[in-house]
Amino acid sequence: MSARVNYGVIGCGMMGHEHLRNIALLDNAHVSAIFEPDPGMAAQAQAIAPAAQLASSLDDLLDVPDLDCLLIASPNHCHVAQMEAIRAKRPLPLMVEKPLYILAEEEHRLSGFAAAYPAPVWVAMEYRYMPPIAALIAQCEEVTGGVAMLTIREHRFPFLDKVGAWNRFNRTSGGTFVEKCCHFFDLMRLILKSEPVRVMASGGQATNHKNEIYDGEVPDIMDHGYVLVDFESGARAMLELCMFAEGSRYQEEVSAVGPKGKIEALVPGPGRFWPRDLGEPPVPQVIVSPRHPKGPKQIAVPVDPHLLDAGDHNGSTFYQHQRFLELVRGARTRPEVSLEDGRRAVAMGLAAQTSMQTGQAVALNPLTLSSVA
Known part of the structure; x- marks a missing residue:
C-alpha cells in the first residue's frame, strides 16, 4: 500500500x-x-x-x-x-x-x-484530466497530422452562488476570461505545443446577474464572449463561451483539425443539473473524422459513476489528485501543470480582458507572454 x-x-x-x-x-x-x-x-x-x-x-x-x-x-x-x-x-x-x-x-x-x-x-x-479531453490530447497529433485549428466551445450555466459573491465581480475574480477561461487557454498551449503571439476578444454581460445587488453594487462579470488566438507556430485557436446555455446537451466541445483529419471531444455538464425526466445524462464522446478514407468514428468515453458523483468536472479532479499524489510520494519528479503553465494561462486571460475592453488586438511576446506595445 x-x-x-x-x-x-x-x-x-x-x-x-x-x-x-x-x-x-x-x-x-x-x-x-x-x-x-x-x-x-x-x-x-x-x-x-x-x-x-x-x-x-x-x-x-x-x-x-x-x-x-x-x-x-x-x-x-x-x-x-x-x-x-x-x-x-x-x-x-x-x-x-x-x-x-x-x-x-x-x-x-x-x-x-x-x-x-x-x-x-x-x-x-x-479540464486537462476530463477523460474525453484527455483522450483527444493523446490522439490529436496522430489523427490531425499536426493541429492547425483548435476550437473550444463552452455553453454552460451561469456562475453559481459563492460566499461573499466574489465570483460576481472582476476585482475579486479577475474577470471571466481569467476566472473561467484560463482552463481553456491552458488547453490551447498544451494541445498546440506553441505560445500565443496575438489575442483578440469580444464579450459582454448580456443576461446573467444584472438584477442582483451586493452591498449596493451590481455585478460586472461578463457572461459571454469570443476569443481568437494566433500562435507562434502558425496555428489558430478560438474560444466561444456562453454562460446562459445550460439547456445544451454537451457543455464543452473541443475540436482539433489538421491536414489528416479532425478529432472532437464532447463533454456533458454536471449530472446533478441534468433533468431526470430526460433519462440518463449524456455520455462523453470522442469523434475521430479522417479525411481519407472518410468515415467518422464515434467513441463513447464513460466515466466511473462514483467519480461523477464526487464533483462537477467529469471525474477530472480525482485523476488530477492521483498524479499530484505521485509527486508528493516521490514517484513523479515535477508537476504536470507548473507555476509557469498557470502564469501563462492567466496572462492569456488578462490579454483577452484587455482586448475586450479596448476593442484592440493584444500582441504578446511568446517568450514571456508580456504585452508588446
Missing part, C-alpha cells in the same frame, strides 16, 4: 468540497486539517471529512504537525497572499486552484514566490 498522505486544505467552499470528496476516494489519502472562515461552508466540509481538524486561520493550519501537502481552494483574490504566507512558514508540496493570480501587478510577486519556494507546486487545471 502507498504511504499515507495528509492534506491541509485552505479554503473549502464549493470547489473545496469537491476536492474533499475526491481525496476520500484516493488510495491512503487523508484530509488532516481545513481552514475555511465561513461557518456554513466549514460545517459542510466537516461533514464530508469528519476526521479533519478545523483550523481558525491559515497560520493555525500550518501549525498542524502531520501535514504532507497543502491545497489552496480559496477565492481567486486570496491565492497569491496565501502562497506567500505558506512560503514564509511551511513550504510543503502545494496544489493551487486556478487562476494562479488575477491582477497583472501580482505577476512580480508570483515570480518572487517561484524563485524562493523549495517544494513542488501544481496548478489545478482540471
Whole structure:
C-alpha cells in the first residue's frame, strides 16, 4: 500500500468540497486539517471529512504537525497572499486552484514566490484530466497530422452562488476570461505545443446577474464572449463561451483539425443539473473524422459513476489528485501543470480582458507572454 498522505486544505467552499470528496476516494489519502472562515461552508466540509481538524486561520493550519501537502481552494483574490504566507512558514508540496493570480501587478510577486519556494507546486487545471479531453490530447497529433485549428466551445450555466459573491465581480475574480477561461487557454498551449503571439476578444454581460445587488453594487462579470488566438507556430485557436446555455446537451466541445483529419471531444455538464425526466445524462464522446478514407468514428468515453458523483468536472479532479499524489510520494519528479503553465494561462486571460475592453488586438511576446506595445 502507498504511504499515507495528509492534506491541509485552505479554503473549502464549493470547489473545496469537491476536492474533499475526491481525496476520500484516493488510495491512503487523508484530509488532516481545513481552514475555511465561513461557518456554513466549514460545517459542510466537516461533514464530508469528519476526521479533519478545523483550523481558525491559515497560520493555525500550518501549525498542524502531520501535514504532507497543502491545497489552496480559496477565492481567486486570496491565492497569491496565501502562497506567500505558506512560503514564509511551511513550504510543503502545494496544489493551487486556478487562476494562479488575477491582477497583472501580482505577476512580480508570483515570480518572487517561484524563485524562493523549495517544494513542488501544481496548478489545478482540471479540464486537462476530463477523460474525453484527455483522450483527444493523446490522439490529436496522430489523427490531425499536426493541429492547425483548435476550437473550444463552452455553453454552460451561469456562475453559481459563492460566499461573499466574489465570483460576481472582476476585482475579486479577475474577470471571466481569467476566472473561467484560463482552463481553456491552458488547453490551447498544451494541445498546440506553441505560445500565443496575438489575442483578440469580444464579450459582454448580456443576461446573467444584472438584477442582483451586493452591498449596493451590481455585478460586472461578463457572461459571454469570443476569443481568437494566433500562435507562434502558425496555428489558430478560438474560444466561444456562453454562460446562459445550460439547456445544451454537451457543455464543452473541443475540436482539433489538421491536414489528416479532425478529432472532437464532447463533454456533458454536471449530472446533478441534468433533468431526470430526460433519462440518463449524456455520455462523453470522442469523434475521430479522417479525411481519407472518410468515415467518422464515434467513441463513447464513460466515466466511473462514483467519480461523477464526487464533483462537477467529469471525474477530472480525482485523476488530477492521483498524479499530484505521485509527486508528493516521490514517484513523479515535477508537476504536470507548473507555476509557469498557470502564469501563462492567466496572462492569456488578462490579454483577452484587455482586448475586450479596448476593442484592440493584444500582441504578446511568446517568450514571456508580456504585452508588446
